[in-house]
């Protein structure tokens with residue numbers, strides 16, 4: 001590989017969002033060289049620093065810049081996204097579904113619970129109006145859930 005090819009490889013890896021260290025390990029180029037190319041291409045630093053205009057995912061600083069528990073600078077938007085990705089919806093309440101099916105619906109059902117109740121009532125051939133009353137939703141919601149169930153079956 002000649003010098004021009006190596007430079008192209010470093011540029012491609014930089015544009016793909018890899019860190020200076022990763023590119024140094026992959027290509028064998030000195031980290032200073034990689035950093036020089038990064039600066040020449042006007043790419044933001046891999047690490048979040050107050051000097052770069054955005055994090056490596058493009059979230060603008062400083063509105064998204066904060067400090068974590070250890071006092072290190074972090075991109076708050078990236079952290080929020082990680083937390084959202086980790087969020088698990090609550091398991092459906094089987095008793096709430098049973099109550100809705102039996103005609104004694106609780107005050108509120110989650111969308112998943114409502115869907116499960118509609119499914120069970122639909123198998124018992126209740127009309128959309130009756131189902132809507134039992135799960136406390138509009139007949140339109142019942143029709144939509146039904147067509148989804150038909151499509152899935």
Ligand SMILES: [Zn+2]
Pocket residue numbers: 055056057058059064075076077078079
């Ligand atoms: Zn970010």
